[in-house]
Amino acid sequence: MATHPAVVTTAPRAPLSIRHVPTVVCAADEVRVRVDWTATTPFDLHQADGGLVVTHGVLGSSYAGVVIELGVDVRDLSIGSKVFGFGFRGQQEHAFQLFVTVPMYLCGEIPSTIAPSAAVTIPDSFATAVHSVTAALHIPLPWPVPGHPPANADTLILIWGAASSAGTVTLQVLVHWGYRNVLATASPHHHVRLRELGAAAVFDYRDTDCVEQILETARMGRSEAPSIPLVLDCIGSVTGSIRPIARLTEAGTRVAVLLPVVIRAPSTDELPEYAMEVAGKAVFAEGVSVEGVRTHAYLENGELKARMQSEMMPALMAVGAVGPLSSTVVEGASLLERAERALAIMRDGISRQRLVWQVSGEGE
Structure with a gap:
């Protein structure tokens, strides 16, 4: 099976690490996305430092990137579509890795007026x-x-x-x-x-x-x-x-x-x-x-499960009802360095802004 790099946590307060994880092929209703941008959130810090509700492994939830593979039942997206979303249920959906494979209801198309680095500030919130x-x-x-x-x-x-x-x-x-x-x-x-x-x-x-x-x-x-x-x-x-x-x-x-x-x-x-x-x-x-x-737990609501990320989120951002959050781009020479720096900034309480950083090194 093909693999790709991911940022993982191994123990509370331990340094982050890079691990090569399986690249999951799409099921019928799924898309595979190359993750260009992600955002480090307080929940990531809770997991990395406190081991909160986590089996140590790949971190991250919000992603923005490009669709590179489609399941046979996916109709509203195409190869090359720029998408964003919030994944959280297992390793293949977590955002601190080169690829995520998610069901189509966990992502939406980024409005053409919004940069992926700005769009990624929104999904989890x-x-x-x-x-x-x-x-x-x-x-x-x-x-x-x-x-x-x-x-x-x-x-x-x-x-x-x-x-x-x-x-x-x-x-x-x-x-x-x-x-x-x-x-x-x-x-x-x-x-x-x-x-x-x-x-x-x-x-x-x-x-x-x-x-x-x-x-x-x-x-x-x-x-x-x-x-x-x-x-x-x-x-x-x-x-x-x-x-x-x-x-x-x-x-x-x-x-x-x-x-x-x-x-x-x-x-x-x-x-x-x-x-x-x-x-x-x-x-x-x-x-x-x-x-x-x-x-x-929002997925327990069938209407929100079907529409919240795929339809409501892109539509409200397209009309400006919900705007990108103020953010800071975290720089670093490598995937691991960017992830570590973002956590350190949050741990120090330096920034109240969204901390966004590049994963693939591509896409803007």
């Missing part, structure tokens, strides 16, 4: 946003998007960590579907951008009275309870987000927390510590619903 909104917050996102606002367009929705990749895409998704009262927390230098994207109000999560500010704004001119019905926590930090959120919730509030729960974040000095359950991490009022979100 888009999947997280749509799945969190529909499955955990129970907000319907009918497709195609209706030409009128939803009946509950004025519902208050709080995104904690809205400048994160998942938070930014979630804001864009909610605004595009017509939700008008999305509140956000972020560092001050992100506030102008989040308002431009449609946030009704933005708060500095580091302010000692941030919770009080949010509640004051939420209650302004309103008598309904709870003051904030829906909260999405895009940070998942016990001290940095879950406990402050618990203070602003009331009976009837629904809270969705992106997993894993971070008890201690990865750093150059300490091993990380995680949990996969939110229960017990903060004291919530009686009647508050709290749910941890596992993005990979």
Whole structure:
């Protein structure tokens, strides 16, 4: 069997390595993609440093590249199509390797106006946003998007960590579907951008009275309870987000927390510590619903499985409803060096931008 190089992790905090893995031939409904670009995400760091939900092997999830092989049942793509997507279920779908072989519903065609290096910033965050909104917050996102606002367009929705990749895409998704009262927390230098994207109000999560500010704004001119019905926590930090959120919730509030729960974040000095359950991490009022979100579970929704990456994601990017995230290109003389540098930058907390890097050395 033919093989190709892949970046793998062998043990928590161990140096990454290059391994030659099998090049998987397409099944009937699959495509093989030469990976030109990928993005290193916090989840990659959680896996590399903390061994989170991983059998050590090929890392990576978001990819952008060129179709080089088609299964016999694939109709909407061609050899040479530029595609992007989010793969996560096994070695052949992981992105830190020269080729991925994925079912056609795990990729979409890159709009002609968007460079592959920009497109690769989106897939995992888009999947997280749509799945969190529909499955955990129970907000319907009918497709195609209706030409009128939803009946509950004025519902208050709080995104904690809205400048994160998942938070930014979630804001864009909610605004595009017509939700008008999305509140956000972020560092001050992100506030102008989040308002431009449609946030009704933005708060500095580091302010000692941030919770009080949010509640004051939420209650302004309103008598309904709870003051904030829906909260999405895009940070998942016990001290940095879950406990402050618990203070602003009331009976009837629904809270969705992106997993894993971070008890201690990865750093150059300490091993990380995680949990996969939110229960017990903060004291919530009686009647508050709290749910941890596992993005990979979106495939349980048959409609989203069929359409989210192949149809919705490219269409929303083509019309500018969801835009590429701010990114930094990580350079390096080799595939391994680029992968190691990206993880090191994330571990040091230097960059809040998407860290993108070339895999094949081709394609732009």
